[in-house]
Amino acid sequence: MNFRKYLLILIPYSWLLLLFLVPFIIVVKMSLSDTEMAIPPYYPYFTLSEGWQGIVNFFSELDFENYIFLAEDNLYWKAYLSSLKIALISTFFTLLIGYPIAYGMANAQPEWRPTLMMIIILPFWTSFLIRIYSWMGILSQEGFLNQFLLWIGIIDQPLTILNTNVAVYIGIVYTYLPFMILPIYASLEKLDISLLEAAIDLGCNRSQSFWLITMPLSKAGVIAGCFLVFIPVLGEFVIPDLLGGADTLMIGTILWQEFFANRDWPVASAVAVVLLLLLMIPIILFQRSEQKQREAEQ
Amino acid sequence: MSETDKTTCFEPWNEVGKKPLIEFRGVSKKFGALTAIDNVSFSIYEREFFALLGPSGCGKTTLMRMLGGFETPSQGQIFIDGKDISTIPANQRSVNMMFQSYALFPHLTVADNIAFGLKRSDMPKSEIAGRVDEMIKLVQLGNLGGRKPHQISGGQRQRVALARSLAKAPKLLLLDEPLGALDKKLRQETQFELVDIQEKLGTTFVIVTHDQEEAMTVSSRIGIMDQGKLIQIDTPDRIYEAPTSVRVADFIGDVNLIEGNATTTANDKITIDWAEGQPALTAQTTANIKDGTKITFAIRPEKIAMSAKRPDDALNAIEGHIHDIAYLGNISIYKIRLASGHMIKAQAANTRRLSRRNYTWEDKVWLSWTETAGIVLTK
Ligand SMILES: Nc1ncnc2c1ncn2[C@@H]1O[C@H](COP(=O)(O)OP(=O)(O)OP(=O)(O)O)[C@@H](O)[C@H]1O
Ligand SMILES: [Mg+2]
Numbered sequence A: 001m002n003f004r005k006y007l008l009i010l011i012p013y014s015w016l017l018l019l020f021l022v023p024f025i026i027v028v029k030m031s032l033s034d035t036e037m038a039i040p041p042y043y044p045y046f047t048l049s050e051g052w053q054g055i056v057n058f059f060s061e062l063d064f065e066n067y068i069f070l071a072e073d074n075l076y077w078k079a080y081l082s083s084l085k086i087a088l089i090s091t092f093f094t095l096l097i098g099y100p101i102a103y104g105m106a107n108a109q110p111e112w113r114p115t116l117m118m119i120i121i122l123p124f125w126t127s128f129l130i131r132i133y134s135w136m137g138i139l140s141q142e143g144f145l146n147q148f149l150l151w152i153g154i155i156d157q158p159l160t161i162l163n164t165n166v167a168v169y170i171g172i173v174y175t176y177l178p179f180m181i182l183p184i185y186a187s188l189e190k191l192d193i194s195l196l197e198a199a200i201d202l203g204c205n206r207s208q209s210f211w212l213i214t215m216p217l218s219k220a221g222v223i224a225g226c227f228l229v230f231i232p233v234l235g236e237f238v239i240p241d242l243l244g245g246a247d248t249l250m251i252g253t254i255l256w257q258e259f260f261a262n263r264d265w266p267v268a269s270a271v272a273v274v275l276l277l278l279l280m281i282p283i284i285l286f287q288r289s290e291q292k293q294r295e296a297e298q
Numbered sequence B: 001m002s003e004t005d006k007t008t009c010f011e012p013w014n015e016v017g018k019k020p021l022i023e024f025r026g027v028s029k030k031f032g033a034l035t036a037i038d039n040v041s042f043s044i045y046e047r048e049f050f051a052l053l054g055p056s057g058c059g060k061t062t063l064m065r066m067l068g069g070f071e072t073p074s075q076g077q078i079f080i081d082g083k084d085i086s087t088i089p090a091n092q093r094s095v096n097m098m099f100q101s102y103a104l105f106p107h108l109t110v111a112d113n114i115a116f117g118l119k120r121s122d123m124p125k126s127e128i129a130g131r132v133d134e135m136i137k138l139v140q141l142g143n144l145g146g147r148k149p150h151q152i153s154g155g156q157r158q159r160v161a162l163a164r165s166l167a168k169a170p171k172l173l174l175l176d177e178p179l180g181a182l183d184k185k186l187r188q189e190t191q192f193e194l195v196d197i198q199e200k201l202g203t204t205f206v207i208v209t210h211d212q213e214e215a216m217t218v219s220s221r222i223g224i225m226d227q228g229k230l231i232q233i234d235t236p237d238r239i240y241e242a243p244t245s246v247r248v249a250d251f252i253g254d255v256n257l258i259e260g261n262a263t264t265t266a267n268d269k270i271t272i273d274w275a276e277g278q279p280a281l282t283a284q285t286t287a288n289i290k291d292g293t294k295i296t297f298a299i300r301p302e303k304i305a306m307s308a309k310r311p312d313d314a315l316n317a318i319e320g321h322i323h324d325i326a327y328l329g330n331i332s333i334y335k336i337r338l339a340s341g342h343m344i345k346a347q348a349a350n351t352r353r354l355s356r357r358n359y360t361w362e363d364k365v366w367l368s369w370t371e372t373a374g375i376v377l378t379k
Helices: A002-031 A051-061 A065-072 A074-107 A110-125 A128-139 A144-152 A165-190 A193-201 A206-217 A219-234 A238-243 A251-261 A265-297 B002-009 B060-068 B110-120 B125-138 B154-167 B184-201 B212-218 B236-241 B246-251
Strands: B022-031 B034-044 B049-053 B075-080 B095-098 B172-176 B204-208 B221-226 B229-234 B256-266 B269-273 B281-284 B294-299 B305-307 B316-327 B331-338 B343-349 B364-369 B375-377
Touching (some): A065 A074, A065 A265, A074 A165, A074 A251, A110 A165, A128 A165, A128 A238, A165 A219, A165 A238, A206 A219, B022 B060, B034 B075, B049 B212, B060 B095, B060 B204, B110 B154, B125 B154, B154 B172, B154 B184, B212 B236, B221 B246, B229 B246, B256 B281, B281 B316, B316 B343, B331 B364
Parallel strands (some): B049 B204, B172 B204
Antiparallel strands (some): B022 B075, B221 B229, B269 B281, B294 B375, B316 B331, B316 B364, B331 B343
């Protein structure tokens, strides 16, 4: 009996161990190493062939040099803060656009809902990279957007959107919108219409019933959506790399550059570890709120 | 008791020229191909306690929802206080509804649920807490004010919903099965509370219930619904004693239905031929019935007397064997099988202890009743 119970938890735990903890430990180890012009480009390596002495040597070579470097060079701090800012602002805009869409979907005729859902999910069927490239086509100086605006006469000089932060925001909001819409839609769809009728019956007008009933009851969906957008956006690197410009600073891009342009794996690993620790905060908060929600629903 | 007062004093539906509070004029409601309400016209008067009774799915909730303004009639009009209901927005009518599903706000505490309507009204803030306490006391929710709806029992939720709809003391209160989840004692107490509230505040109640006893005790009039139609509206005693159709007779209480052919013998008397080898029955009726008309004779079990020998003076007497006995405590229901195969139910009070009961299974008994005990129904 007990054995079977352990076996049951053993499976997910060994899964986590293999796919998360082991790589994480390797990254942490790497972040404590020194750069070297070699393959792999760091030192020391971990070998068992030299026996106990080898292991002791290995550990004595590890240090926090890279972290000190991160703290001293203000590029990294700026990149972390700038990522945070971009993540917060784009989460806000995703919510601003996503909520009304989810609300509209939840209030649509039931026979339309699967179709609307399909439209939301459809973009996932094409490659993310292709979609970002097509945004480059839309936002560039000679792109569709500028051509259109010139044609209807709102502007007489093409706007510079591509390679600015604005393009990054557009790209992020576009890409992550479904992650905001789906949880909000799920919570709105569950909402019992008779609650709104009861609110109106007790003297609410439509906007009061929205703010007093609909909004609080979809809060769980809003929180889930915000975290689902915020957490991955914080480490995003493809969108800022392709749509952003010289002044776009995101920690994901830095990480990429350290790894592949500078081939400084130890510093890149340190950046990744710090990013992970930063992400722990919202993830823990998210789990807390999920937990609370579950307790409220039980 | 006040029952007699009620019937003699409070009969606004009989007053000539009296303006009804609610009036349905030819109202129908269709959901796609389904006709949930079928051309209904009736009136409810101020201070009435109007009970809607009918089988599940007959349209009671739909009727209530139209009154509350949550459904619009497909046809016809509804007037409240002489005003067409469709011209007043739902949140501005002095109507409150208690929903069959309770519709409690899950994110608010019991007290906040009850206060919800008060906060939207022009009641001063300082009085709201007091009013909420009063309502909590009324429905005996004690110290549950701080709990959320998911932390209380089903019956408690029902009481919160009731308190919430009562809190604003509306002119018209619509209660959709308000007491269904309560135990008998609490239900009776709450019924008395409702009657009390109604007498104190002059609220008009429309109440849906599946409990006939409840409808009988609390209501001034009962409307019986069947398949979207209101088939009879009458006072409780008339609904029970003088149903106008087989449907109503069958739906309310227990009844024996005997089909037969009528022959008029005297001015207001008919004889009914109903089965081979059975004596014809004699019944009184004011209706004009042509000879040979197919009728249904309805007689309630408690109006049938049982005896071991044929009573000498009885006009209607038939013989049978006891097929089954249902012991209900204060009374017993006997099922009697006749030679013709009919099954007749008779009821007897258990004035003696069970062990000293007069009749038992397969005993031969005589059933008898007077000529005014039953009703002759033609539809
Ligand atoms: N929104 C709706 N759409 C389609 N059909 C409906 C809708 N609401 C009610 N109906 C149908 O209308 C009929 C009457 O329903 P209603 O809810 O009024 O019954 P009820 O008398 O209240 O029954 P119960 O005693 O079970 O509560 C039912 O056949 C029901 O299926
Ligand atoms: Mg109903």
